[in-house]
Amino acid sequence: xxxxxxxxxxxxxxxxxxxxxxxxxxxxxxxxxxxxxxxxxxxxxxxxxxxxxxxxxxxxxxxxxxxxxxxxxxxxxxxxxxxxxxxxxxxxxxxxxxxxxxxxxxxxxxxxxxxxxxxxxxxxxxxxxxxxxxxxxxxxxxxxxxxxxxxxxxxxxxxxxxxxxxxxxxxxxxxxxxxxxxxxxxxxxxxxxxxxxxxxxxxxxxxxxxxxxxxxxxxxxxxxxxxxxxxxxxxxxxxxxxxxxxxxxxxxxxxxxxxxxxxxxxxxxxxxxxxxxxxxxxxxxxxxxxxxxxxxxxxxxxxxxx
Ligand SMILES: CC/C=C\C=C\CC(=O)SCCNC(=O)CCNC(=O)[C@H](O)C(C)(C)COP(=O)(O)OP(=O)(O)OC[C@H]1O[C@@H](n2cnc3c(N)ncnc32)[C@H](O)[C@@H]1OP(=O)(O)O
Numbered sequence: 188x189x190x191x192x193x194x195x196x197x198x199x200x201x202x203x204x205x206x207x208x209x210x211x212x213x214x215x216x217x218x219x220x221x222x223x224x225x226x227x228x229x230x231x232x233x234x235x236x237x238x239x240x241x242x243x244x245x246x247x248x249x250x251x252x253x254x255x256x257x258x259x260x261x262x263x264x265x266x267x268x269x270x271x272x273x274x275x276x277x278x279x280x281x282x283x284x285x286x287x288x289x290x291x292x293x294x295x296x297x298x299x300x301x302x303x304x305x306x307x308x309x310x311x312x313x314x315x316x317x318x319x320x321x322x323x324x325x326x327x328x329x330x331x332x333x334x335x336x337x338x339x340x341x342x343x344x345x346x347x348x349x350x351x352x353x354x355x356x357x358x359x360x361x362x363x364x365x366x367x368x369x370x371x372x373x374x375x376x377x378x379x380x381x382x383x384x385x386x387x388x389x390x391x392x393x394x395x396x397x398x399x400x401x402x403x404x405x406x407x408x409x410x411x412x413x414x415x416x417x418x419x420x421x422x423x424x425x426x427x428x429x430x431x432x433x434x435x436x437x438x439x440x441x442x443x444x445x446x447x448x449x450x451x452x453x454x455x456x457x458x459x460x461x462x463x464x465x466x467x468x469x470x471x472x473x474x475x476x477x478x479x480x481x482x483x484x485x486x487x488x489x490x491x492x493x
Contacts, residue, residue, distance in 0.1 A: 213266045222250040223257055224275065228423050231268035231430035233261055233326075240276030245284040246339045248291070248310065251317035258320040258328075265492035268430035268437065270324070271422050272347060273331040282338025282361055311370055314339070318346040318372045322445065325438040327429055331422040332356045332408070333415045342371030345380060348441065349425070350408040353418050356399045358407065360391040379448055381406045431486040433471035434493035439463070 213233050218225035224238040235257055237244035261267045274280055291310060321328050321343070330344050332352040338361040344350050360377075362369040369391060378384040386405060390397060402408045412418040429437060443462060447455035471490055478488045 213264065218257060218260065220253040220257060222247065222253045225257065228271075229427040229430065231266060232271065232423065232426045233264070233267045233269075234271045234273070234423075235261075236272075237274040237280055242284060243278050243281035243335070244274045244276065245281045246314075246317075247284045247287050248313060250284075251313050254317040255313075255320045258324045261326060262324040267326055268432075268434050268493075269426040270326055270328045271331060271426050272321070272328055272343070273419070273422070274333070278334030279332045279336045279356070280340035280343070281335055282340050283365070285365070314342075314371045318342045321346040322376075325441055327426075327437060327441055329422050329426050329429075331418050332358075333418060335359075337361045338365070338369070339371055341373045341377070342369065344407075345373050345376040350402075351410050351412065351418060351422050351425070352399050352402065352408045353412055353415055354399050355414075356402070356408075356411075357396045358390075358402055359394055359396050360387075361394045363392060364394045377407075431484075433469070433475055433485060433488075433490055435466055435469045435471045435490075436475075438493065439466050 212230055213227040215225050215227050215233070218233075218235075220238075222237070222239050224236040226234045226236075228234050237250070239245060239247075239250065258270075261270055292307075327348040328346075329349045329351065330347040332340075332344060332350065333356055334353070336344060336352075336356060336358045338359070341358060341360050344358075360369055360373055368374070374387070374391060377387045381387065383405060389395075397405075397407075399408065399411045403411050410421065412421050439462060443455070443459050446458050450458070471488075474488045474490065475485055478485065
């Protein structure tokens with residue numbers, strides 16, 4: 188019955204040749220950055236690494252600009268279907284570059300307070316956008332965290348789709364100890380991820396380090412790996428699995444989950460209805476259904492670029 192339904196809906200002949208996957212790596216030549224290293228470990232998977240190892244991947248305005256360019260580019264890159272974010276060296280990130288911040292945030296001197304405020308507004312906007320660009324990128328972003336994830340690092344990881352970490356990873360909303368309130372997204376996104384506002388408030392008011400076991404228990408991370416090699420193996424496998432699925436289905440899922448998080452169920456369903464009025468017409472649906480009928484998986488299907 189299902190076979191009949193699938194065949195009668197499809198004009199394409201049901202042959203295995205029609206659905207065999209092509210092996211396409213992402214072309215990383217166009218991804219050249221001062222503070223990020225970009226590679227492609229598997230077909231359709233982009234790997235973005237913080238690359239300020241000596242400064243423990245602490246974050247500068249230049250790094251935020253690189254992140255915005257990189258993730259905007261990946262969003263439009265039709266060969267990219269999933270993205271991994273990680274940090275080179277000893278730790279994921281030590282948060283805001285305190286040396287640079289000391290210069291940027293130093294007292295205004297004889298500058299007019301309003302004009303100084305507008306300058307700082309731009310600085311904060313740049314920092315926020317480096318996280319929001321990850322959330323807005325329709326391709327899922329999986330973050331692999333090892334060692335320290337401090338301050339601005341928390342803002343980054345809470346904008347990602349999926350968080351995985353090593354046993355030695357620890358998490359700190361450190362801003363309170365630097366005399367400021369976290370302003371790049373942790374306070375807004377983390378309660379929605381872990382569903383426990385009291386715990387986020389405790390972590391943010393105290394800056395205490397949360398270890399990997401507690402991070403797993405509270406739902407901040409999906410899985411904990413023994414060391415960084417195992418973590419990278421695991422995250423590449425997961426990113427590759429996601430990249431093997433229909434890009435129309437995956438990106439539609441991310442866009443609609445983002446929408447649902449910020450709206451009522453009724454509004455989310457309304458948005459979904461409008462979205463799928465177009466997306467149900469995708470060729471990916473028929474190709475996927477044909478593959479299933481032939482006892483194949485989405486990994487056997489050649490999906491067009493998106
Ligand atoms: C608009 C505002 C936007 C964003 C705001 C974000 C707020 C935050 O991110 S608040 C958090 C700020 N970060 C921190 O408080 C962490 C400071 N660092 C540390 O506590 C430690 O370095 C450590 C991460 C616990 C690691 O300790 P250890 O293993 O002992 O290494 P170190 O010797 O301390 O560091 C090695 C090397 O890295 C430099 N470095 C470390 N962190 C930073 C940093 N945040 N900014 C700039 N540089 C950093 C450190 O100075 C060392 O450099 P050397 O040249 O080798 O001395």
